[in-house]
Amino acid sequence: MNENKKSKKNNWIIIMSRLVKNQFIYNLGKAVLVSFGVFLVMFSLIRFIPGDPVDMILGDSATEELRAEYREILGLEGSVFEQLKTSLGNIIRGDLGTSVVTKQSVNSIVKRALPPTAWLIIVSLFISLLLAIPLGLLVSLYRGRWIDKVFQIISSVLLSIPGFYMGLLLILLFALKLDILPVAGYKPGFPENLRYLWLPATTITVVMAPVLARVLQSSISNTLEQEFVETAIVRGLPRQNFIWRYLLRPSFAPTINLLGYMIGQMLGAAVVVEIVFNIPGIGTTLVIEGVLQRDYSLVQGIAFVFGIIVVIISFISESISAWLDPRGRSS
Amino acid sequence: MKNQKNKSFLKSLNIEAWFGLIILITMVLLGILVPLLSPYDPLKSAGETLLAPCKEYLFGTDHLGRDIFTRTFASTQLDLILALIGVSAPLLIGTILGAVLGMTRNIFVSWIWMIIIDAINAFPFLVLVIAIVAIVGPGVQGLLIGLAAVNWARYAKMVRTKTLTLRDSEFIQATNVLGYSRLRILFKHVLPNVYPVALAYGLSDFVLVIITISGLSFLGAGVRPPTPEWGAMISEGRLYLQNQWWITVFPGLALSITASGVALLANGIMRRIEGED
Amino acid sequence: MQDQALNINSEINLKETENKNNDFLLRVQDLQISFNKGYKKLLPVVDVANFNLKSDDAIGIVGESGSGKTMLSRAIIGTLARRGALITSGKIFFNGIDLSISNEKTWRSIRGKKIGYVPQSSLAGLNPVLTIETQLLESIASSKKITVRDARKKAVELLEMVRITRAKQVLKNRSHELSGGMRQRVMIATAIAQNPRLLIADEPTTALDVTVQKDILKLITNLRVELGMSLILITHDLAIIEEVCNNVMVMYAGNTVEFGSVRELTITPKHPYTLALRDSRVDIASPGEDLETIPGDPTAVGHWPKGCRFWPRCVLADHKCMEDRNYPVFKVDKQLSACIHYERMEKIL
Numbered sequence: 019m020n021e022n023k024k025s026k027k028n029n030w031i032i033i034m035s036r037l038v039k040n041q042f043i044y045n046l047g048k049a050v051l052v053s054f055g056v057f058l059v060m061f062s063l064i065r066f067i068p069g070d071p072v073d074m075i076l077g078d079s080a081t082e083e084l085r086a087e088y089r090e091i092l093g094l095e096g097s098v099f100e101q102l103k104t105s106l107g108n109i110i111r112g113d114l115g116t117s118v119v120t121k122q123s124v125n126s127i128v129k130r131a132l133p134p135t136a137w138l139i140i141v142s143l144f145i146s147l148l149l150a151i152p153l154g155l156l157v158s159l160y161r162g163r164w165i166d167k168v169f170q171i172i173s174s175v176l177l178s179i180p181g182f183y184m185g186l187l188l189i190l191l192f193a194l195k196l197d198i199l200p201v202a203g204y205k206p207g208f209p210e211n212l213r214y215l216w217l218p219a220t221t222i223t224v225v226m227a228p229v230l231a232r233v234l235q236s237s238i239s240n241t242l243e244q245e246f247v248e249t250a251i252v253r254g255l256p257r258q259n260f261i262w263r264y265l266l267r268p269s270f271a272p273t274i275n276l277l278g279y280m281i282g283q284m285l286g287a288a289v290v291v292e293i294v295f296n297i298p299g300i301g302t303t304l305v306i307e308g309v310l311q312r313d314y315s316l317v318q319g320i321a322f323v324f325g326i327i328v329v330i331i332s333f334i335s336e337s338i339s340a341w342l343d344p345r346g347r348s349s
Numbered sequence: 350m351k352n353q354k355n356k357s358f359l360k361s362l363n364i365e366a367w368f369g370l371i372i373l374i375t376m377v378l379l380g381i382l383v384p385l386l387s388p389y390d391p392l393k394s395a396g397e398t399l400l401a402p403c404k405e406y407l408f409g410t411d412h413l414g415r416d417i418f419t420r421t422f423a424s425t426q427l428d429l430i431l432a433l434i435g436v437s438a439p440l441l442i443g444t445i446l447g448a449v450l451g452m453t454r455n456i457f458v459s460w461i462w463m464i465i466i467d468a469i470n471a472f473p474f475l476v477l478v479i480a481i482v483a484i485v486g487p488g489v490q491g492l493l494i495g496l497a498a499v500n501w502a503r504y505a506k507m508v509r510t511k512t513l514t515l516r517d518s519e520f521i522q523a524t525n526v527l528g529y530s531r532l533r534i535l536f537k538h539v540l541p542n543v544y545p546v547a548l549a550y551g552l553s554d555f556v557l558v559i560i561t562i563s564g565l566s567f568l569g570a571g572v573r574p575p576t577p578e579w580g581a582m583i584s585e586g587r588l589y590l591q592n593q594w595w596i597t598v599f600p601g602l603a604l605s606i607t608a609s610g611v612a613l614l615a616n617g618i619m620r621r622i623e624g625e626d
Numbered sequence: 627m628q629d630q631a632l633n634i635n636s637e638i639n640l641k642e643t644e645n646k647n648n649d650f651l652l653r654v655q656d657l658q659i660s661f662n663k664g665y666k667k668l669l670p671v672v673d674v675a676n677f678n679l680k681s682d683d684a685i686g687i688v689g690e691s692g693s694g695k696t697m698l699s700r701a702i703i704g705t706l707a708r709r710g711a712l713i714t715s716g717k718i719f720f721n722g723i724d725l726s727i728s729n730e731k732t733w734r735s736i737r738g739k740k741i742g743y744v745p746q747s748s749l750a751g752l753n754p755v756l757t758i759e760t761q762l763l764e765s766i767a768s769s770k771k772i773t774v775r776d777a778r779k780k781a782v783e784l785l786e787m788v789r790i791t792r793a794k795q796v797l798k799n800r801s802h803e804l805s806g807g808m809r810q811r812v813m814i815a816t817a818i819a820q821n822p823r824l825l826i827a828d829e830p831t832t833a834l835d836v837t838v839q840k841d842i843l844k845l846i847t848n849l850r851v852e853l854g855m856s857l858i859l860i861t862h863d864l865a866i867i868e869e870v871c872n873n874v875m876v877m878y879a880g881n882t883v884e885f886g887s888v889r890e891l892t893i894t895p896k897h898p899y900t901l902a903l904r905d906s907r908v909d910i911a912s913p914g915e916d917l918e919t920i921p922g923d924p925t926a927v928g929h930w931p932k933g934c935r936f937w938p939r940c941v942l943a944d945h946k947c948m949e950d951r952n953y954p955v956f957k958v959d960k961q962l963s964a965c966i967h968y969e970r971m972e973k974i975l
Binding site: 048053063167170171174178181190194286287289308314324328332 | 364465469471472474476479480482484485556560564568569580587590591594597598601604605608609612613
């Protein structure tokens with residue numbers, strides 16, 4: 019009987035170690051752990067407030083009942099361990115808490131605010147990729163010539179213009195002076211929302227597209243230097259085949275990896291852009307309804323959503339890039 | 350010997366870096382001279398409100414009658430100094446922590462810290478900084494605390510990675526064999542080899558920090574009016590954008606140009622260093 | 627002595643009148659290749675190279691690293707531009723086509739189809755994301771129309787030709803799943819896929835285990851016979867050349883110092899460097915005795931001494947060798963030598 023148990027245990031160990039070595043499982047595990055870390059960060063946010071958070075919101079003159087109520091909403095009742103348990107339990111069930119200011123559930127607020135942000139990101143991503151891929155390809159093929167240098171300088175300059183300023187400039191030009199596009203605001207539903215999304219998406223694209231093109235270019239340059247590209251040339255392979263199979267496809271893997279990271283950046287830029295253009299997404303909600311109203315639980319909840327979205331997107335992009343590059347590594 | 354090295358380094362900088370350096374020096378000079386020489390007080394009204402740019406008021410006046418030209422360049426010092434702190438603090442904290450984490454043999458500690466660092470890096474930068482500023486309260490203090498509390502993680506991760514590769518190199522193993530104390534190994538051998546990576550990142554981080562500082566001030570969560578700060582000024586001018594565009598445009602221009610200068614300089618230096626390698 | 631120095635061009639002209647033009651598949655004449663360092667600075671790396679290859683012939687190009695042999699092969703296959711180099715003077719004639727002034731279109735008709743190239747690092751030469759089969763099919767079908775079924779059959783044939791067992795299995799693999807020897811064979815298979823007239827193999831065995839080396843060399847020799855290809859084999863190891871090639875061209879510091887048949891060069895080398903190379907071979911060293919070495923180090927590209935580049939390490943060197951001169955080539959019996967003291971060679975053999 020003991021023999022059986024032992025061999026079963028050994029089998030388990032073998033299976034587990036093989037699983038962990040599998041890139042996909044590794045990424046998944048990492049994502050789960052980081053999500054937990056995101057939760058911890060969110061959890062500790064409120065608890066680092068100097069002084070009593072309830073005081074901050076209510077002021078001195080609140081009744082004991084009111085205070086207790088708020089304490090509960092913020093999840094500050096009980097020992098730290100109990101708080102952790104409750105909070106974690108809530109999160110796993112999908113409950114992000116309640117807003118202390120409006121008493122609505124954070125979930126409902128996020129549900130309402132997520133679509134505009136999602137649309138904004140999608141449109142920005144679309145335009146950025148449309149511009150960045152040909153640009154990156156072009157620059158990488160003419161490396162070292164003046165096109166490359168000019169591109170460098172222009173992208174450095176573009177990256178240095180803050181998003182909110184660029185947005186205001188675009189508003190000034192297109193909405194106020196030329197009056198082609200609306201100044202701000204948003205209408206839900208596709209494709210009506212496009213009219214309101216052009217300018218904000220352009221704002222984000224102006225910053226993101228050069229970066230994407232740069233990443234693609236550097237990835238293509240790395241690929242170009244690889245031996246197998248030289249071999250492909252030497253074998254006399256025809257041009258179109260060559261560009262896709264030998265330049266773009268192997269270059270995509272590290273690019274997609276970084277794309278996940280870039281989407282995270284875009285989310286950050288989206289916050290500011292949303293506010294400038296008055297788009298009711300999670301960015302505006304975070305700042306206007308959360309930060310400026312001292313609605314700590316709302317801030318907590320939305321920050322958590324941001325973090326989780328980025329973790330999920332990173333995981334997806336890592337998985338796609340691993341699938342594209344069967345070596346399981348990325349440069 | 351060292352002087353010679355520095356001189357030839359300067360001479361061999363490429364166009365980008367020179368561009369950036371010139372822009373930066375120009376802005377800094379203006380930032381010092383304009384507030385000094387200007388007849389106007391950046392904080393007090395100088396006359397009529399909402400005047401268009403003219404000979405008297407080069408950039409026009411804002412809704413409170415303040416001269417925008419003076420205010421714009423008065424903000425230079427503030428923003429640059431804030432950015433300097435906002436880069437150095439995370440750099441120092443992150444580098445030391447990263448090096449320590451890289452050298453530690455304790456898997457448990459290493460893993461826990463890495464999860465925390467990865468989690469912090471997962472949030473979009475602005476989002477987490479805003480959240481922290483929400484907690485600790487707006488103002489310059491909150492701003493700097495928020496920046497430091499978030500940005501250290503990026504430096505730490507980078508330095509740790511570099512330290513890990515260094516740890517397996519022969520000369521670190523040699524110091525172990527020689528029985529040097531861990532502190533000595535850290536400070537005398539590890540740090541001098543990893544800080545260039547951190548510095549390089551710090552250069553490009555500078556731009557991000559400048560933009561974040563003005564961004565937060567724009568949102569009302571950083572530097573508050575009436576202090577002249579580019580982001581805050583841009584926000585103040587937003588209401589008047591249609592007709593009195595100069596209130597917003599000029600501070601923004603100054604901000605963009607300064608940030609570009611830093612970016613070009615940083616890129617130029619990075620390419621030069623990479624070229625060396 | 628000077629009147630015996632012949633310019634290589636006139637040497638070729640002589641040969642031309644002796645034989646018909648078609649006899650030579652490849653002719654390299656006074657070829658100079660330089661790196662373009664930007665701002666009009668040129669750094670010569672091959673200066674000058676000369677040799678001729680008949681159809682069905684096998685030439686070995688031997689030299690130390692830095693001798694320019696790889697750049698020479700790159701010039702023949704047209705990938706100099708990638709490395710920032712260019713042909714600054716001289717000619718390369720392949721089947722009558724002047725390769726030194728060819729455009730991309732011409733190159734594309736030659737690469738893979740008329741000249742097959744097995745590059746130095748075949749280990750990294752295959753595309754990591756594609757299967758072996760896909761890459762073989764690419765090489766097979768790149769010019770003529772061929773049905774997919776026939777192409778696939780040909781792919782299996784090719785793998786069998788390079789003596790890969792379990793060809794069908796290997797077709798499905800990717801490069802990182804194969805051993806070094808297998809990868810090398812696959813590279814050779816792609817190079818011969820379209821039955822080129824000339825196969826250039828750059829250090830085909832350097833990165834492989836010794837046991838595998840012999841197999842690859844045997845394979846190359848067999849393929850040469852089976853497909854009737856000419857061969858240029860580039861290596862730093864004279865032993866390999868002796869096994870596989872008929873003629874050998876010795877390069878030192880970018881210059882062809884000797885050219886002739888393997889037999890003649892081994893028995894009666896007409897250049898001190900060739901002699902030194904021959905004597906420093908590890909495989910024929912007598913046990914118990916010191917290994918022969920060539921004193922000094924090869925000079926770095928760009929720091930070549932004036933006059934004969936080998937003089938700092940040469941036993942025959944005298945003041946005449948240090949004079950700056952054009953590189954004459956002397957026809958000695960059936961060999962070509964760049965040494966002005968070639969007559970003295972007999973004394974030191």
